[in-house]
Amino acid sequence: MTDYPVAEKFVSINGEGTKAGETAVFIRFSGCNLDCSYCDTKWANEKNCPVEYLTSDELAEYANNSHVKNVTITGGEPLLQRSLHELTEKLILSGHNVEIESNGSLSISELSKQENRPTFTLDYKLPSSGMEKMMNTDNFNYLNNNDTVKFVSGSLADLERALDIINEYSLTSKCHVYFSPVFGQIDPAEIVDFMIKHKLNNARIQLQLHKYIWDPEKRGV
Numbered sequence: 001m002t003d004y005p006v007a008e009k010f011v012s013i014n015g016e017g018t019k020a021g022e023t024a025v026f027i028r029f030s031g032c033n034l035d036c037s038y039c040d041t042k043w044a045n046e047k048n049c050p051v052e053y054l055t056s057d058e059l060a061e062y063a064n065n066s067h068v069k070n071v072t073i074t075g076g077e078p079l080l081q082r083s084l085h086e087l088t089e090k091l092i093l094s095g096h097n098v099e100i101e102s103n104g105s106l107s108i109s110e111l112s113k114q115e116n117r118p119t120f121t122l123d124y125k126l127p128s129s130g131m132e133k134m135m136n137t138d139n140f141n142y143l144n145n146n147d148t149v150k151f152v153s154g155s156l157a158d159l160e161r162a163l164d165i166i167n168e169y170s171l172t173s174k175c176h177v178y179f180s181p182v183f184g185q186i187d188p189a190e191i192v193d194f195m196i197k198h199k200l201n202n203a204r205i206q207l208q209l210h211k212y213i214w215d216p217e218k219r220g221v
């Protein structure tokens with residue numbers, strides 16, 4: 001059975017995504033293949049980050065004991081874990097809604113074809129992240145209307161690039177589309193103005209709730 005490197009696990013509320021505001025179990029794996037300029041979880045990606053190695057049975061037991069239906073698997077980059085389907089399947093079969101938060105660089109093809117399929121929230125990394133060249137746009141072929149593409153935007157140039165991608169891949173007719181400001185870098189009102197100006201229907205702005213409820217630097221929330 002696979003051991004997963006867990007940097008932290010906790011119960012909180014979903015700060016973003018379609019289940020924002022609902023309670024959720026968070027499982028954060030250590031390690032990421034990107035290095036975004038604005039990363040707020042760099043600590044979980046450091047080689048010396050303390051981790052607890054847990055099996056899918058142990059993680060499912062933790063989720064079951066919480067009596068919380070939503071489980072968000074995040075990182076770092078969770079798709080770096082081989083056999084991730086072993087964990088997602090176990091959680092789904094025990095009655096959880098499972099969401100994978102991925103940075104958009106690794107293929108979701110295999111996992112999206114599983115019978116017990118999790119939902120995906122994929123980032124599309126915009127120019128200010130410094131990581132746009134790593135994006136895997138083939139993933140857009142595997143999205144359905146429960147999935148989300150999230151554009152974390154830090155500038156007007158980011159918003160304009162997001163608009164190009166939304167149009168090029170018809171994202172608003174395939175899945176949820178969210179804009180999220182890089183905390184402290186762009187006024188959320190600028191995003192709203194942009195959405196109105198470009199008649200962006202079927203897209204939403206979303207603020208990271210946990211950064212408003214708790215100290216923005218606080219972990220484990």
Ligand code: SF4
Binds near residue numbers: 036045075076
């Ligand atoms: S993908 Fe996420 S975890 Fe990885 S460097 Fe970027 S923001 Fe940080």
